[in-house]
Amino acid sequence: MSKNIIYYFSGTGNSLSIAMELAEKLGEAALIPVLSIDSDYMISSEVETVGLVYPIYMNATPQIIQEFISRIKFEKNCYVYAIATHGGIPGKAGCHLHKVLKDENISLKAYFEICMINNTPKGVAPKFLMNLDWEKEIAEDKVIPILQQSIEEIQSIVSFIQSRDTSSIEVLQAKEKGFQYWIMKQLWKVSGHSKPKLQFLLGDGCIGCGICEKVCTTNRIKLSAGKPYWEGEKCHYCYACFNFCPVQVIGVKYYTKKLGRYHHPDVGWEDVAAQKHLQ
Ligand SMILES: Cc1cc2nc3c(=O)[nH]c(=O)nc-3n(C[C@H](O)[C@H](O)[C@H](O)COP(=O)(O)O)c2cc1C
Ligand code: SF4
Ligand code: SF4
Incomplete structure (x- = not known):
């Protein structure tokens, strides 16, 4: 220990x-x-x-x-x-x-x-x-x-x-x-009781890599015919899906630009996804 x-x-x-x-x-x-x-x-x-x-x-x-x-x-x-x-x-x-x-x-x-x-x-x-x-x-x-x-x-x-x-x-x-x-x-x-909805939008050019599904910290992202969809409303608002998409096609309501995505340069999507399994 x-x-x-x-x-x-x-x-x-x-x-x-x-x-x-x-x-x-x-x-x-x-x-x-x-x-x-x-x-x-x-x-x-x-x-x-x-x-x-x-x-x-x-x-x-x-x-x-x-x-x-x-x-x-x-x-x-x-x-x-x-x-x-x-x-x-x-x-x-x-x-x-x-x-x-x-x-x-x-x-x-x-x-x-x-x-x-x-x-x-x-x-x-x-x-x-x-x-x-x-x-x-x-x-x-x-x-x-x-x-x-x-x-x-x-x-x-x-x-x-x-x-x-x-x-x-x-x-x-x-x-x-x-x-x-x-x-x-x-x-x-108020915020403790409210359940804000974060609406993600899929733009053109998804390559079906599945990273968004793997990285999603609540597992609400599913793939259907190689394209993601966001099931239900349980979201940690972590923005992992938005930021780790390698072709930047995940936008969010009011922000659909392809420019501007960030993750720490020393941390990959695999490290974020691994949080769900490591102990
Ligand atoms: C939903 C959401 C709300 C945020 N609110 C704040 C905030 O109130 N003040 C702030 O300085 N940064 C805010 N941030 C930025 C994050 O705190 C910051 O980027 C953090 O270092 C991300 O950590 P992570 O990479 O470990 O997820 C927010 C980020 C998200 C996704
Ligand atoms: S913000 Fe986080 S929890 Fe919400 S859908 Fe994207 S990856 Fe999943
Ligand atoms: S991470 Fe981006 S390219 Fe990969 S499946 Fe998700 S939306 Fe498509």
Whole structure:
């Protein structure tokens, strides 16, 4: 049993790259995909640190991470920390995680954010919030320095974890006050109950490779006569299908341009797909 366990979720590889780098630098660490755990889950008393690594969605914690948190139990208290990756506008996502954990009587000991590359032109946001020149934001000259910086940040995070530092929680607590925080709490309540629909659109030129089906983190993509279709509404909004299609024919409502797709350069669709099976 490893002393350090890192649970991760990643749609386009940013969080996975951080989790892998962290595991290497921490040592004696096991990387476990949240997607591979679908029932109640006990964390052994031999574990000393538990990390959650995931992307920020809509200034909050992804549903898949919230569900995981509701299923875990601890044999004994340990140092629980989180690293949230984001595209530059994290908002009060850390306060959201803090609240989600508190509601489950789990004490968060440290929280870190790492700015990476936004993996979507629109999230689940309405049309007026979309950036239609999104492809310019993910040009190589912008991507590489940001990703290099993200790796550098991990070293200092590792030092915090190794010294069991808790000072980042004071920073979170300072943000958990005032009218702005009250507004955020109301928004989280609404978004917690809402089920936004993400409508993907298949353009011309699909080569029937099946990558979208394999990479889909909820398995809602099926192939029929070599072409994908999106079954039902269960979606993690991970944008893996949109970003990993090798011929960029998957669009999303309001964004059907072929330009502008992103995944972490060191992470392939196979790594994202493997989250569903690895344990
Ligand atoms: C549905 C959705 C919502 C997002 N919301 C935010 C957000 O509120 N703030 C932000 O800075 N980035 C946001 N992002 C960008 C991701 O947090 C960022 O690209 C992250 O590093 C992706 O991680 P991954 O590659 O591990 O999936 C969002 C991405 C998606 C797909
Ligand atoms: S449909 Fe696309 S965005 Fe939704 S879970 Fe599957 S891969 Fe992710
Ligand atoms: S990943 Fe793209 S090309 Fe491959 S089957 Fe899906 S839509 Fe078609």
